[in-house]
Amino acid sequence: MTRYPVPRGIVGSLARRPKQHVHAVDGVSFTVAEGEMLALVGESGCGKTTTAQSVLRLVEPDAGTVRFRGRELTDLSNRALRPLRRQMQMIYQDPYESLDPRFRVRSTVEEPLLVHGVGSRAERRRLVEEALVRAGLTPPELYVDRFPHELSGGQRQRVAIAASLVLDPELLVADEPVSMLDVSVRAGVLRLLDGLRQEGLGILMITHDLSTAAHFANRIAVMYLGRIVEEGPAREIVRNPQHPYTKALLSVVPKPDPRERSRPQILQGETPDPTHIPVGCRFHPRCPIAIPECKQVDPELRRPAGSRSPEHVAACIRA
Amino acid sequence: MSQPLLRVESLHVWFELKRGAELHAVKGICFDLDRGEKFGLVGESGCGKTTSILALMGLLPPNATVAGSVFLDGEDILSKGEESVSPHRWKDVAMIFQGAMNAFNPVKTVGDQIVEPMKLHGVAEGKQARDRAGELLETVGIAAARADRYPHEFSGGMRQRAAIAMALACNPKLLLADEPTTALDVMVQAQILELLTGLASDFGLALVLVTHDLPVVAQVCGRAAVMYAGEIMESGPTDALYHDPRHPYTRLLFAATPDLLGEGDIASIPGSPPRLDREIPGCPFAPRCDRTFSPCPTVKPRLLQVAAGHEAACHLNDPAMAQAS
Numbered sequence: 001m002t003r004y005p006v007p008r009g010i011v012g013s014l015a016r017r018p019k020q021h022v023h024a025v026d027g028v029s030f031t032v033a034e035g036e037m038l039a040l041v042g043e044s045g046c047g048k049t050t051t052a053q054s055v056l057r058l059v060e061p062d063a064g065t066v067r068f069r070g071r072e073l074t075d076l077s078n079r080a081l082r083p084l085r086r087q088m089q090m091i092y093q094d095p096y097e098s099l100d101p102r103f104r105v106r107s108t109v110e111e112p113l114l115v116h117g118v119g120s121r122a123e124r125r126r127l128v129e130e131a132l133v134r135a136g137l138t139p140p141e142l143y144v145d146r147f148p149h150e151l152s153g154g155q156r157q158r159v160a161i162a163a164s165l166v167l168d169p170e171l172l173v174a175d176e177p178v179s180m181l182d183v184s185v186r187a188g189v190l191r192l193l194d195g196l197r198q199e200g201l202g203i204l205m206i207t208h209d210l211s212t213a214a215h216f217a218n219r220i221a222v223m224y225l226g227r228i229v230e231e232g233p234a235r236e237i238v239r240n241p242q243h244p245y246t247k248a249l250l251s252v253v254p255k256p257d258p259r260e261r262s263r264p265q266i267l268q269g270e271t272p273d274p275t276h277i278p279v280g281c282r283f284h285p286r287c288p289i290a291i292p293e294c295k296q297v298d299p300e301l302r303r304p305a306g307s308r309s310p311e312h313v314a315a316c317i318r319a
Numbered sequence: 320m321s322q323p324l325l326r327v328e329s330l331h332v333w334f335e336l337k338r339g340a341e342l343h344a345v346k347g348i349c350f351d352l353d354r355g356e357k358f359g360l361v362g363e364s365g366c367g368k369t370t371s372i373l374a375l376m377g378l379l380p381p382n383a384t385v386a387g388s389v390f391l392d393g394e395d396i397l398s399k400g401e402e403s404v405s406p407h408r409w410k411d412v413a414m415i416f417q418g419a420m421n422a423f424n425p426v427k428t429v430g431d432q433i434v435e436p437m438k439l440h441g442v443a444e445g446k447q448a449r450d451r452a453g454e455l456l457e458t459v460g461i462a463a464a465r466a467d468r469y470p471h472e473f474s475g476g477m478r479q480r481a482a483i484a485m486a487l488a489c490n491p492k493l494l495l496a497d498e499p500t501t502a503l504d505v506m507v508q509a510q511i512l513e514l515l516t517g518l519a520s521d522f523g524l525a526l527v528l529v530t531h532d533l534p535v536v537a538q539v540c541g542r543a544a545v546m547y548a549g550e551i552m553e554s555g556p557t558d559a560l561y562h563d564p565r566h567p568y569t570r571l572l573f574a575a576t577p578d579l580l581g582e583g584d585i586a587s588i589p590g591s592p593p594r595l596d597r598e599i600p601g602c603p604f605a606p607r608c609d610r611t612f613s614p615c616p617t618v619k620p621r622l623l624q625v626a627a628g629h630e631a632a633c634h635l636n637d638p639a640m641a642q643a644s
Contacts, residue, residue, distance in 0.1 A: 043504035152591040153364075182363040183531060183575050188587035208504060211577035215585060238579055252509035253579050254534035258557045262538055264509045270474055 025050050026226040026277075027064070032171065037193070037203040039217035039234065041210055041249075045271055047226040048206045052173045055204065056088055057081060068171070086116055089164035093176035095156035099148040105132070106144040109163045116167060127166055135162035136192050154185030161192065172196065175206045190216050210253050214238040219311075222246045225274060225282045228301065232312030242304035242312070242319040244287050281316070289318050322393050323351040324525050325375075325493055330387035332370050332379065342596045344370045346549040347387065349622075354492065355523045357516070359536030359543030359557065361572075365592055367549040368529045372495045376414055377404030391493070409436040413486035415479070417498035422482045423470035429456075430466025433485045442489045455484040459514060476507035483514065487522075494518075497529045512539055533576050537561060542628070545569045548593050548603035551622060555629030565631035567610045602634070614640050 025047040032038045040048045053059045055066055057073060066073045068084060076084070089112075092098040099108055109128045113119055119127060132140035135158040148156055157177065164172060174193060178186040194216055197203050207213055213220050214234055221231040222245065230243040241247045251265040267286045272278060278285050284294040297317055303310065304319035332345040345367040352358050360368045374385050377400070389397045391411060396403050416422045423432055433452040437443045443451050453463030459480040470478060479499060486494055496515065500508035516539055519526050528540055536543050537557050544554035545568060553566040564570040574586035590607040593599055602608070605615040614634050622632040634640040 043506060154591070183533070183572060184363060184588035185591075186587065187575055187577075187585040188589075190585070191587070209577075210505075211579045214579055215577045215581075249505065250579065252505050254512075254532070254538040256534040256537050256573055256576050256578055257561055258537040259562075264513070266509045266513060267506055270476055270507065 025054065025061070028223070028226070028228050029064075030221055030228065030231065032202040032204050034170070034202055035197055035200045036219070037197050037205055037217045039205045039207055039213035039220045040223060041207055041213050041220055042223035043208060043249075043271055045225075045274065046223040047274075048223050049175055051223070052090075052175055052204060052206050056085070056090055056173060058090070082116075086112075086167045087169050088171040088173065089167065089169040091157075091160055091164050091172060091174040091177050094180045095153060095160050096148075096180065098160050099156055101148050103147075104144065105137075105146050105148075105151075105159050105162075108148075108159055109166050112163060112167050118167070128162075131162040131166040132159075134165050134196070135159070136188070137162060152185070153181045154188060157181060157189050158192065161189070165196070169201070171202045171204070173204045173206070176208070177205065178212065179207070179209065186212075210238065210250060222249065225271060225277055227282060227315065229283065229316070230312075230314040231301065232307070233309050236307070236309045236312050240306065240308055240312075242306050243283075243314040243316045244289050244318070245283050246314075248288070283316075291318065293317060323390075324354045324356075324392065325352040325527075326388075326390040327351065327371075327375070328388040328390070330371060330374060330389065331385065332367070332374050333384045334380075335382045335384070336596065340596050344383075344549050344595060345374065348544075348546070348549075348551050350544050350551070350554060352493070352525050352527065355519060355525055356542070357519055357526045357528065357540045359540035360527060360529045360546060361531065361533060361536050361543055362546035363531055363572075363592070365595075366546040368546050369497050371546075372414065372497060372527060372529055375495065376408055376412060377401055378408075378414075409486075409491070410440045410442075410489045411491055412493045412495065413489070413491040414495040414497065415482045415486050415499050417501050422485075423478065425470055428467050428469055429473065429481050433466070433481070433488050436485065436488045440489050451488070452484070455487055456481065458487070458518075459484045460510075475503055476510060479503065479507075479511055480514065483511075483518070487518070487524075490522075491524065493525045493527070495527045495529070498531070499528070500535065501530070501532070508535075515539070533572060545572065548599065549595055550603060550632065551630075552604065552633070553629075553631040554622075555626070555631075559626065559629050563626075563629075565625045565629065565636055566604075566633045567608045567635075568604045569631075571609070602632070610635060612641075 028051055030038060040051060042048045050059060054061045106128055109131055110124050113124045113127060129140040132143055137143045137158050178189050193203055205217060217234045220234045220237040221228045224245050230246045238250060241250055248265045248267050255262050269286055280295040280297055281299050284290040299315040299317045301313040301315045303312060304314045327350050329347045329349060330345055331347055334342040334344055336342055348371060362368045373379050375389050385397060388395045391407055396407050430449060430452045433455060434448045437448045452466050456466055457463050461477060461480055473481060500511050515526060518524055528536060530536060540557055543557050543560060544551045547568050553569045560569055561573060571586055571588050575588060577585050588607050593603050601616040601618055602620050605611050620632045620634045622630045623636050624630050625636050
């Protein structure tokens, strides 16, 4: 659970208006196993990035727990957290911003080792080269002395991935890892992540792109206004969605074949303001199948009647 | 045959860089567009698609040089530079930009900004213009009363709607849309695309949709051109581009686009686009192509007709070349 205070402004604080909070993430639960990729899918403002950041404790959740290999992270001090941070690495959306333009590739990839005081100079050199090879930048000699501006977008993102791999983590959190990249290089970066997953890494991927999630993730969790509204095996979610929000979201993904005219089920309006979350089911004001009960009942995640997988859950009283 | 609404002929754009270097961003592209037609200009970043439509609007920065002709209803609007473009800008040809967030002046109300082009072109002023601004906002799905609001009070999707209202202010015949949905969520994207296609059919508006997103073009446009390194690689009906691509780049771009329910592998295209500040002797795509053969690195392929209304610039379509190798 993560809440952000909403600035009241000087007038608001003088008038002692009550402090408002944005409930960015509200009671979200999920697991990521070894060798598994979970895609957290949703529109902007749904809380997917906040969720990812709480996992790494880059933001402090107000309630709830995060366990890594069974160990609770939420009440660890920063110092106690540090060795665990090595095991969990983050990949950001924009490789044009996440890399320091003044650092050569070698320094960028070596930095996490220096921060964590790992290895001698020669060992670090070897680890950097290994990480570059793992990230598909071969031969590493060709890349180590380059600056970010000498690399293409795809290569930059691979450098960022190499920097996150150099500490040999067990969990990667990738926030929209390909959305800034050109279509022609996206699949290469996604296949790289898929390969790492097959080697045993757990990957939490944040994305707004359902097609990408459908192809590369094992499981998909769909978020709406700070909650997971549906979760299950990726194939099941895209082929047999049960929550009306997931159905609508899937229906508006444009199809590349012009003969397959999409029949988009366009929801009116936009996601409500997270300071005013609707009572009952938070999706009911935009839901095409809402009934009066939906205004009262805040539905829990449970297995929907139409599901074909025991791991498939949806938060809808009508599913 | 009737005259097309828009005919672009051998459009070139060069940018002057520091130290005398020059970047040839658009290399002689040609296309035309009928009234009410929806045409896609597709390609990856740096392929020259945005530069091309900015050239049509006469909106390039001072370090750009433009050559070629742009005929609007038969009149060459580039022939006298700014003098011949400006009477048409916003009046006959309007544009919406990717960053709807940045298209508005933050210190003026949205309504005032919609009124501006109307005043400039003498379409309407005073109360009449303000009333029309309100109607335009209603047309794009925003309550007329919100004309008094400032851009920051609008969400991203609403700002893009307001930008469309502003583009429609002078009843243009042609709307150039540069990545109009790229920064938006899928649901809002669907709303904006529905709005654009609705407007095109209701007002007989022709649309040039510039995007990197092939599925968006496939769903919205009847015809499209695929650009790479400043050139058109292939153009034709979107159906043919998907089902019968005649340029490997088009085929690979579709193969690199994940389909929601598709089962196959998603391709990636190795390498990166060529630098545009030096001469490229052969096919610009040759270094990344999976079908390269002997003439490709040295001989420039011409855009050849491969079927009615379908052209591609690839030696594979040229029997003489294929035989010679």
